[in-house]
Structures are given as structure tokens and as C-alpha cells.
Amino acid sequence: MRKVLIIGSTGQIGSELTMELRSKYGNQNIVAGFIRGAEPKGALRESGPSEEADITDPAQIAGIVGKYKIDTIYNMAALLSAAAEAKPQLAWKIGLEGLFNVLEIAREMKCAVFTPSSIGAFGANTPKDKTPQDTVQRPQTMYGVTKVAGELLGDYYFKRFGVDTRSVRFPGLISHVTPPGGGTTDYAVQIYYSAVAGEVFKSPISAGTFMDMMYMPDALCAAISLMEADPERLVHRNSFNIASMSFDPEMIRSAILKYVPGFRMEYEPDPVRQAIADSWPNSLDDSCAREEWGWSPKYNLDSMTENMLEAIEDKLHT
Numbered sequence: 001m002r003k004v005l006i007i008g009s010t011g012q013i014g015s016e017l018t019m020e021l022r023s024k025y026g027n028q029n030i031v032a033g034f035i036r037g038a039e040p041k042g043a044l045r046e047s048g049p050s051e052e053a054d055i056t057d058p059a060q061i062a063g064i065v066g067k068y069k070i071d072t073i074y075n076m077a078a079l080l081s082a083a084a085e086a087k088p089q090l091a092w093k094i095g096l097e098g099l100f101n102v103l104e105i106a107r108e109m110k111c112a113v114f115t116p117s118s119i120g121a122f123g124a125n126t127p128k129d130k131t132p133q134d135t136v137q138r139p140q141t142m143y144g145v146t147k148v149a150g151e152l153l154g155d156y157y158f159k160r161f162g163v164d165t166r167s168v169r170f171p172g173l174i175s176h177v178t179p180p181g182g183g184t185t186d187y188a189v190q191i192y193y194s195a196v197a198g199e200v201f202k203s204p205i206s207a208g209t210f211m212d213m214m215y216m217p218d219a220l221c222a223a224i225s226l227m228e229a230d231p232e233r234l235v236h237r238n239s240f241n242i243a244s245m246s247f248d249p250e251m252i253r254s255a256i257l258k259y260v261p262g263f264r265m266e267y268e269p270d271p272v273r274q275a276i277a278d279s280w281p282n283s284l285d286d287s288c289a290r291e292e293w294g295w296s297p298k299y300n301l302d303s304m305t306e307n308m309l310e311a312i313e314d315k316l317h318t
Contacts, residue, residue, distance in 0.1 A: 010041075013170075073102055075115040091142045095150060111164075125138050130284070158237055166227060184280075191265070200266055208250075245304070246283040
């Protein structure tokens with residue numbers, strides 16, 4: 001991996017992934033792809049090259065790959081779960097038609113491809129606890145449908161054409177750097193902002209609803225280390241379960257109370273997000289990722305909570 005294009009570089013994951021890759025491989029080797037109206041700003045714009053890279057325009061993507069001699073594409077373009085339910089046609093166009101464009105370019109121009117999947121790729125019939133790597137996947141959302149189809153498409157391009165495709169199933173991701181983007185698990189970001197601001201948090205997810213979550217630094221490490229892994233060790237490719245912590249709203253509230261004693265939370269479940277959350281696993285079995293490429297997270301709920309509160313305090317009050 002020497003020359004990298006990140007499609008969706010200004011999104012929740014892409015913005016942080018771009019900066020992490022630049023620190024690792026050199027600023028000029030990482031191209032920040034964006035769509036019109038979501039141009040890079042600040043350090044993301046100033047630290048390295050950027051190009052308009054609309055995943056629905058294959059000619060545009062191919063032009064960037066040729067211009068910069070790209071050998072690896074991180075395809076981070078997607079509508080998140082709740083946003084995808086509001087715009088299912090657009091979610092399909094970006095999630096599946098866009099991925100097909102990227103895979104065709106990768107086939108023709110000899111690139112490796114990382115495309116994230118999600119816990120949303122599972123459904124109500126999937127085993128809920130310690131969900132196996134290989135199991136039933138019958139999602140009931142457009143987001144989940146595109147993720148399952150994307151996993152299959154990635155495997156097809158690897159087996160049929162030899163494209164080096166790799167993927168992880170991200171759990172809910174928590175970050176203080178970029179704002180939430182319409183995901184079902186976004187409450188676990190918003191709750192920290194409410195705590196620092198001294199507000200009563202109104203949880204859109206009911207008590208007792210467990211979901212797998214991960215702190216963004218661990219997610220970035222997973223995306224990069226998988227692409228660096230020895231391909232001879234990879235039995236699975238599209239897509240690996242990865243896990244870090246599983247909690248419900250009451251557990252994250254309790255973690256926050258250790259640092260913000262007066263924090264208060266109430267419940268106002270959102271029917272759409274709650275239904276999506278109820279269809280997802282409580283926790284994932286990530287033993288294949290650990291065995292095949294050495295996956296191991298660094299953060300748990302308490303260490304993440306301490307770091308999130310400190311970072312948001314600095315962000316809001318400096």
C-alpha cells in the first residue's frame with residue numbers, strides 16, 4: 001500500500017482515516033476524495049491532495065486512480081442506517097452501484113479495495129449473542145441489504161478476478177472528532193456531548209438494548225491493519241467480525257456518572273431506530289479476525305468514556 005484514494009474522506013470515518021493514513025504513509029500519498037458540497041476543510045484540506053470523487057461517476061474515479069497511480073482504494077461512501085431508511089433508492093445507488101463502479105476500476109487498474117460492512121448486515125434471525133463469523137444474514141433494512149450484497153460482491157471479485165478485496169463489519173463507532181451522520185448507534189456519541197454540556201440526554205434507544213460499539217481509534221486501526229495483513233493468512237475477506245465492547249444505554253450512563261456525577265438521562269425511543277437496533281446482534285464473535293490478522297482492540301467502555309469526555313470538554317470550552 002503506497003498510493004491511497006479514500007472515497008468519502010469527509011465523512012465520519014473517512015475524515016479520521018485520511019489523517020491517520022497520512023501520518024502513517026506520508027501526506028502526499030493519500031488522496032482525499034470528496035463529493036461536491038462536502039469539500040475537505042482545515043487540516044484535511046491543507047495536509048495533502050484532494051479530488052472530487054463521486055462514487056456514482058466511474059470515469060471520475062478512474063481518472064484519479066490513473067493521475068495519482070493509486071494502488072489501494074478505501075471505499076467509505078455510504079448512507080448510514082437510519083438515513084438509508086429515509087432514502088432507500090439513494091442508499092442502493094451509493095452502496096451497491098457505487099461499489100460495483102469501484103470494483104470494476106480496481107479490476108481494470110489493479111487496485112486493492114477496502115469496503116466496510118456493518119453489524120447492520122445481520123438481521124432478526126441471526127444469533128444475537130456472540131454472533132458467529134459465518135451465520136444467517138437476513139437484514140430488514142436497505143442499509144443492511146446493501147452491506148450483505150457488498151460482502152458477496154467483494155468475495156466474487158476476489159475469486160473471479162483476483163481483486164484484493166477486504167472488509168470488516170464495523171459495530172457502532174464512537175468519536176469526538178466528527179458529528180454523527182444518521183446511524184442507529186449515534187446516540188452513543190450524542191450522550192457524551194449532552195453530559196459535557198450539562199443537558200438531560202433523551203435516549204432514542206430503550207434501556208436493555210445492547211449493541212456492539214467501538215471507539216474510533218480502534219476502528220481506524222482495524223481498517224489499516226487488515227489492509228496490511230499477509231493475504232496468505234486470510235481465510236475470510238468480506239467481511240470480518242470485529243468487536244470491542246457491548247453495552248446498553250444504562251451502562252454508558254453509569255460510565256459517564258463516574259466522571260459527571262450530576263448527569264441525567266431520559267428515554268424517548270425513536271421507533272425507526274429502535275426497530276433497527278432490535279434486529280441487530282447484541283455482541284459479535286471476532287475470533288476469526290484475531291486469529292487471521294491479529295485483531296485486538298485497545299479501548300473498553302471506561303477508558304473510552306474518560307477520553308471522550310476530556311476531548312469534548314476541550315473541544316467545547318476552548
